[in-house]
Amino acid sequence: MANIPVAVQMYTLREECEKDFVGTLEKVAEIGYQGVEFAGYYGMLAKDLKKVIDQLGLKAVSSHIPLDSLQEDLLSVIAYQREIGSNKIVCPFIAPEQRTEEGYSELIRSLNDIGQECSKEGITLSYHNHDFELERLRNGKTALETILDETNPEWVKAEFDIYWLTRAGEDPVEWMRRYQDRTPLVHLKDMTTDGEKVFAELGTGGVDLNAVLNQGNASNVEWWIVEQDRCNRSPLESIEISMNYFLSKHS
Secondary structure (H helix, E strand, O other): OOOOOEEEEHHHHHHHHHHHHHHHHHHHHHHOOOEEEEOOOOOOOHHHHHHHHHHHOOEEEEEEOOHHHHHHOHHHHHHHHHHHOOOEEEEOOOOHHHOOHHHHHHHHHHHHHHHHHHHHOOOEEEEEOOOHHHOEOOOOOEHHHHHHHOOOOOOEEEEEEHHHHHHOOOOHHHHHHHOOOOOOEEEEOEEOOOOOOOEEOOOOOOOOHHHHHHHOOOOOOOEEEEOOOOOOOOHHHHHHHHHHHHHHHOO
């Protein structure tokens, strides 16, 4: 755990970014995060964003890019990543109408095609899960298993979301072990222990984070990424609480 750096998924801070993107990045750096995973660039040119993150000592870890953008404008996506110093992109979500047997087959074909092109350019493509991919298909396997088993492991990696795996009744560590060396990025989230099971700051809920963190080195995790889809307090306060959880591990 000790040698794996920590980033924040900027989707957590989307409202702050809408108001002041650069100022929000400054606060992320002040809190102590080493990297950021982008979910949009708020109109900034790649060269300008690169200058800002360099000045702040932040690393552009990866970017969440909608599937249609990956399918329709991949070269531009790759060019932007290169300019900001990132070598990872993530397909973050598929629409409800795509969550069918045929939809998953099409997704697998797309991920293989996109991942192959990314690989040629030195970019790693990962797929980020929610809980709906844990539903079983006609083959008896979950959609997530099917996606990972039927894509080329050299071209398509996983960005496991610990909250969604746990919420679906799965063991995140088991998934990390099963897909060894395919999890360069892991989304860390906690979950409240009440009946609502909503998003929580790290260390304040019931997810077995220690087990996940202890598996990190064995699974060759390159970055832990903190994300909280919705916060009951200021998102900046929430990500600071989560960072303090990491700091407490080293105190």
